[in-house]
Amino acid sequence: MDAQQTSHSLFEVYLRLRPTNTTSISGDRFLDVDPPEPGESAPKHITLNPPADRRRAIEKFAFTQVFEEDATQLDVFHCTGVASLVEGVLAPYGDGTDALLATLGVTGSGKTHTMLGTRTQRGLTQMSLDLIYRSLGHRVLDPSTYPNLDQSLSASDPAEATILPAIAYLESVYSTDSTTSFLRGSGNGRSTPLQNDSSTPRRFRPSALPQNPDISHLTIACDNSAEYAIVISMYEVYNDRIFDLLSPPVKSAATKEYRRRPLLFKPTELSPDRKVVAGLRKVVCGSLDQALMVLEAGLQERRVAGTESNTQSSRSHGFFVVEVKKRFSLGGQHTGWYGGAGWAGNSLTIVDLAGSERARDTKTVGHTLAEAGKINESLMYLGQCLQMQVSGGKEKANLGLIRRCKLTELLFTNSFPNANNQQQHRNPQKGIMIVTADPHGDFNATSQILRYSALAKEVTVPRQPPLFPPSNSFSSSLPSIGSPNHQYLSFQQTLESAALEISRKEEENAYLRHALDSERSLREQAEAHLLSMEDKMVELEQAIREDCAEEFEKRLELEVNRWKTIVDGERERGEEFWRDKWGVFERMVEADGDVDMDMDVDSPRKEHGGDTTLVETGTMESAADNREMRRQLEALTDKNERLQRKNESLKQALTDKNERLQRENESLKQALTDKNERLQRENESLKQALAACSNPVKSPSRRSPSRSRRKKAQVNYADDDEDDFLQELKRDHNKDREEDMAMEGFGEGNGLSGISGIQQAAAGSPTKKKRIRRLGAKKWGQGLDDDDPF
Numbered sequence: 001m002d003a004q005q006t007s008h009s010l011f012e013v014y015l016r017l018r019p020t021n022t023t024s025i026s027g028d029r030f031l032d033v034d035p036p037e038p039g040e041s042a043p044k045h046i047t048l049n050p051p052a053d054r055r056r057a058i059e060k061f062a063f064t065q066v067f068e069e070d071a072t073q074l075d076v077f078h079c080t081g082v083a084s085l086v087e088g089v090l091a092p093y094g095d096g097t098d099a100l101l102a103t104l105g106v107t108g109s110g111k112t113h114t115m116l117g118t119r120t121q122r123g124l125t126q127m128s129l130d131l132i133y134r135s136l137g138h139r140v141l142d143p144s145t146y147p148n149l150d151q152s153l154s155a156s157d158p159a160e161a162t163i164l165p166a167i168a169y170l171e172s173v174y175s176t177d178s179t180t181s182f183l184r185g186s187g188n189g190r191s192t193p194l195q196n197d198s199s200t201p202r203r204f205r206p207s208a209l210p211q212n213p214d215i216s217h218l219t220i221a222c223d224n225s226a227e228y229a230i231v232i233s234m235y236e237v238y239n240d241r242i243f244d245l246l247s248p249p250v251k252s253a254a255t256k257e258y259r260r261r262p263l264l265f266k267p268t269e270l271s272p273d274r275k276v277v278a279g280l281r282k283v284v285c286g287s288l289d290q291a292l293m294v295l296e297a298g299l300q301e302r303r304v305a306g307t308e309s310n311t312q313s314s315r316s317h318g319f320f321v322v323e324v325k326k327r328f329s330l331g332g333q334h335t336g337w338y339g340g341a342g343w344a345g346n347s348l349t350i351v352d353l354a355g356s357e358r359a360r361d362t363k364t365v366g367h368t369l370a371e372a373g374k375i376n377e378s379l380m381y382l383g384q385c386l387q388m389q390v391s392g393g394k395e396k397a398n399l400g401l402i403r404r405c406k407l408t409e410l411l412f413t414n415s416f417p418n419a420n421n422q423q424q425h426r427n428p429q430k431g432i433m434i435v436t437a438d439p440h441g442d443f444n445a446t447s448q449i450l451r452y453s454a455l456a457k458e459v460t461v462p463r464q465p466p467l468f469p470p471s472n473s474f475s476s477s478l479p480s481i482g483s484p485n486h487q488y489l490s491f492q493q494t495l496e497s498a499a500l501e502i503s504r505k506e507e508e509n510a511y512l513r514h515a516l517d518s519e520r521s522l523r524e525q526a527e528a529h530l531l532s533m534e535d536k537m538v539e540l541e542q543a544i545r546e547d548c549a550e551e552f553e554k555r556l557e558l559e560v561n562r563w564k565t566i567v568d569g570e571r572e573r574g575e576e577f578w579r580d581k582w583g584v585f586e587r588m589v590e591a592d593g594d595v596d597m598d599m600d601v602d603s604p605r606k607e608h609g610g611d612t613t614l615v616e617t618g619t620m621e622s623a624a625d626n627r628e629m630r631r632q633l634e635a636l637t638d639k640n641e642r643l644q645r646k647n648e649s650l651k652q653a654l655t656d657k658n659e660r661l662q663r664e665n666e667s668l669k670q671a672l673t674d675k676n677e678r679l680q681r682e683n684e685s686l687k688q689a690l691a692a693c694s695n696p697v698k699s700p701s702r703r704s705p706s707r708s709r710r711k712k713a714q715v716n717y718a719d720d721d722e723d724d725f726l727q728e729l730k731r732d733h734n735k736d737r738e739e740d741m742a743m744e745g746f747g748e749g750n751g752l753s754g755i756s757g758i759q760q761a762a763a764g765s766p767t768k769k770k771r772i773r774r775l776g777a778k779k780w781g782q783g784l785d786d787d788d789p790f
């Protein structure tokens, strides 16, 4: 068994043994470290001794190096060659390589201790960061000095990440304001190795970070013509999904819980040949302190839970990525790297895997049991991938195997040259795997991990007692080939091999049974969940149905009300229509006595007045109504024409009568004028007569009175009584006046009353006017009655 033969594999595999935990009950030691072989400085092999009660084989495993319990963090750092990994990342002389540093082991075996250290001791992560910053020195650009650094990095970042300066990020994380700190709300973070006390508030800014082990004596060469930027990102693989540890959780609209969005591992526009975790939040750290604080903040977000094996057990595979970006710098002019426009560089990925565990031993239940199922499944796939490298499958990557879960995809996808893009050559990443084991821990789980992680293994001695114990003679001397003894020995070896195989199969069966148990438990949980979901669905459906029915009833009521309003409006309109119609008839009846009163005008009222059947049967009856209305309209039109004709003839008759009256008026005027003249003449003659009476000499020019007056005058003259004569004259005068009056009012008695009335009306007498109007109305009524205007 030679570990070196397989050292060109995906990983250098180291084994680190955890010291015995004095506080916990531990079992018998089942793992021994073989002493280094001649020429070797450190042990590389271990022997796995099954407990006495089990029929298992003794197995030997080979690793790149085995660290015993007394190995320090610094020993592990130096001997695993982390410095050479970092050197590949800094790439002082060429393109460099990406590096992967991972731990694998049973839960509680010391993975997190190795990678992240404790409150007093640094882990490999802190030491690696220290080495990077120490080596780059002043060439590391600080975003507070270069304000546009994060934007410049964003522009060339293949992961489509949001890049922000460390100070801004840390202020948001360690803010005293509860509303600005996204770390408050999520209660599943872990107390980090720097803060082992779980009761400590998680968001206080660590005041002191461990300084040991000190690696100040170490530095690595770097490219003096370049300037560097250190970009840190952190994510975890939980239940086979990737979550950013530096992004704040987002409140779900449905559940109102704060959750992180799962991210995709995929090729991007700037990285078509390599897959990257897209959409991460990355932080540019200008100093080691900033980087360590960001690491602390991210670790607080990682999912942990207390199990029987470990009070702070990681429930996810944690990824801490340090990207060392560099660009060519010439006299302060940033011209890009390798002729490109942006940044280039390599990354160091540090992975703290979740520990495999047996549910029976860790006594995990419920949610934690489901997590354990996923963890074990992903570790099983990881083991298969590691065995692929042991069997020499590095060149031909079994992509189907790698893509079975997110963990193996993340670990191995970029470990192989991309067949699709041979032109853009990029060095495959270098990997170091540190397997941690507790020699007093869980034998089955530990042996399983050792079996698939070891670079080589060998079954050495069957521990089972031989079925046919060899006799002393057999054991004392080797039998010759073909002899019965030799046959017996080979038969015995065959039996022993078979027994060994049986024991291995039993072990595998036990493991598979365990896997089956956990799967069954998961299935039961899933079924229970399904049932509860179905119940919820039924309840939800019921609630939705009730909501729908309620909504429907509301809408129905609204519709009914709307239609009622429409019907009421229609009925009112119908009533209004018939009222108008009835009004028209009434006016017609008033205006025209000839209106056919036999027309069944009451029928609409009887039929429709206030009865809702009007609207319901309105459509059918409207045609008949229209016909009736049309007939009535035609009758009205005829009547109107007849009335117009009557009006015309009346006008004509009035005009004729007026003309006749005017003529009569003229003749009367003439008669009055003549009479006036005659009276004036008589007056003159009377004046003369009067003068003659007062004068004894009668004037010969005295005018002759009228016949009657003349006769009276002659009589009176004969009496010669002046007073009597005057009385006579007055009587004559009064008589004349009465005659004149009679002449003026003769119309009433001799058929001229109409003329006098018209004249008086023309003079504005209200009495006469009234009489004319009354007469007119009477005539109008008579005209309407008998079609005869006069």
Ligand SMILES: Nc1ncnc2c1ncn2[C@@H]1O[C@H](COP(=O)(O)OP(=O)(O)OP(=O)(O)O)[C@@H](O)[C@H]1O
Residues within 6 Å of the ligand: 017, 018, 019, 105, 106, 107, 108, 109, 110, 111, 112, 113, 114, 118, 310, 312, 313, 314, 315, 353, 354, 355, 356, 436
């Ligand atoms: N080499 C070591 N020296 C001292 N203490 C150790 C060592 N390895 C582990 N421990 C202690 O053992 C306990 C469990 O270790 P750790 O949390 O690192 O286990 P883990 O493998 O990460 O477990 P999980 O997978 O459940 O997260 C811790 O208290 C740790 O300090």
